[in-house]
Amino acid sequence: MTTHSRVLFTAPGRVTTETVDEPAAQLPPGHVRIAPHYLGICGSDLHVLHGGHPFARPPLVPGHELSAVVTETAPDVAGVAVGDRAVIDPIMACGTCRACRAGRPNLCEPPNVAGFRAPGFGRTSHVVPAANVHVAPADLPLDRLAFAEPLACAVHCLSRIPDPADREELLVIGAGTIGLTIVRALRVAGAGRITVQEPDPAKRALARRLGADAAVAPGELPDGAAFTGVIDVVAAQPTLAEATARVVPGGRVVVMGVPNGPREVPLPSMQRFERDLVGSAMYVPADFDTAIGWLADGRFDTEDLITDTFPLRDAEAAYRRAEAPDSIKVLVRLAD
């Protein structure tokens, strides 16, 4: 038997830590065993915790943002070794469908993502496919490495607005964790002037520090202000209305937020003036490698973004803290 601990959402709103004994199982071919170190908490986890997610409901083990150390590899695994520091891609894609074959496993259906349909990462030992392991440099601290998943989301978002012309004059609506990460990622990857729209003054100040040229509260943009690209990280009806109204002819709107229902768009002006509207959802494997590279060479600094770290025994406090508006990224430390 082996003993490990895990975070468990027992019922809507209830978080606990539990220790379980499991028979020591042999690794399936193509898999590795990992010792998870840091788990990031994100808004979608809180959604699951409160019973508001469409299909992932308590009781379950949550977690999809993880840094880990590889502790065992199946004999047929190459490219991943015991002792490697790694990030685990939580998308357990089928690998054979049209989307997977096209290199877009984020579009595999149904989405089989750790912490939602697949077993969550909030545990001290886990077995994952080697194909989902992204090895990081040995000197990259494991807490920073846990930020690779939200950063991969931002890197992917940038790939949805690849034309430098669309990045000349950008509006980012919403400066929560992902909005702030996008601002910094835009600065790293190259962008012109960045304006952020966000109601919280502290987050506006942080957006400025991370590279935004201007940060305004909703309603503060002057009447004719227009942007070559708009990233809507909120995806509510008012923010989408603002995004589609503010984008220039031929410009692009990226829906990065998760809308909780249908939204209206002004189709006549979108059609007549070739304004593009695209979505961005999770990431593809290459986005993780870009994220790890930026974290490793210091271009992307997590200092202002990781606001709290809690030990596993205080997981409940960690999830409460993640709900506080003045936290950005809260981590749970799964191993010492």
Ligand SMILES: [Zn+2]
């Ligand atoms: Zn997340």
Ligand SMILES: [Zn+2]
């Ligand atoms: Zn697939």
